[in-house]
Amino acid sequence: MRLWTGVAVAGAAALAWGEWLNWRWSRALVGNSGGAVEAVVVLGYRNPQATANLINRWRVRAAIRSVDADRAHGTRVIFSGGATSGGAAEAQLMADYAKSVLAFDGTVVLEDQSRTTWENITNVIPLLEDVDRIKIASQPAHALKARAYLRRQRPDLAEKLVRADDYHPGEWMVVKPLLALYGLRTLRGLEADERKVSL
Known part of the structure; x- marks a missing residue:
């Protein structure tokens, strides 16, 4: 009984840790820019089949729900990713x-x-020059990496970054600890000030 209790506690702790890290990443390097013209950038994930895979389908859903209803007519959704x-x-x-x-x-x-991801950002920059607000839709760690890349390439445009609707409590909960581990690995190159959370 004690063993199962320990397993349950460890499992709950891992789930909470995954939720917390993904929550933090979704709120790093974003501000609260206003304005009517908005761009939602959707980052692709390797997709060898003829239709969008599971991860790309989720990213598209996150992007569409990130479109601000009050700015829908002034929003462009930019899908980024080659073959x-x-x-x-x-x-x-x-x-x-x-x-x-x-x-x-x-x-x-x-x-x-x-x-x-670096090329995603480099190649969408010309499409962002005239917008007031920029959202990047992907898994939270990947989106943070892309925001950091925009900050490195064009800090003036990075000032327009706002939060996408890429984090929902409980969504993908079972795999969030794995996403958190993968995120920690992929974000190793970020500086401390590139992880700063905006509340």
């Missing part, structure tokens, strides 16, 4: 899913050349 195995670009697959499955009828822009 990974000779098939369609991730950007195209995500846009197709947004339109055909989620019935998204807003403004869509494709950036279909990127193969890395």
Whole structure:
């Protein structure tokens, strides 16, 4: 009985830790810029099949729910990601899913050349020059990495970063500890001030 209690406590602690880290990452390097023109950048994940995979489908859903209802007419959703195995670009697959499955009828822009997160940011910068608010939709750790890259490449545009709706308590709860471990690994190159949480 004591063993099972210990296992249950350890499991609960791991789930809470995963939730906490993902919550923190979703709130780092964001501000509260105003303005009518908004861009939601959706980062693709390697997608060798002919339709959007599970991770890309989740990222698209997170992006669509990040569109501010009050700014919907002034929002463009930028799907970013190139082809990974000779098939369609991730950007195209995500846009197709947004339109055909989620019935998204807003403004869509494709950036279909990127193969890395750094390239995602480099290649979407020309599409962000005239916006007032920028949201980056992905898993929280990955989105934070992309925000840090925007801050390094264009600190003036990084001032326009606001939080995307990429974190919901309990969503993906069972795998959040694994996402947290993976996130810690991928975020090792970030500086302390690039992890600062904005409440």
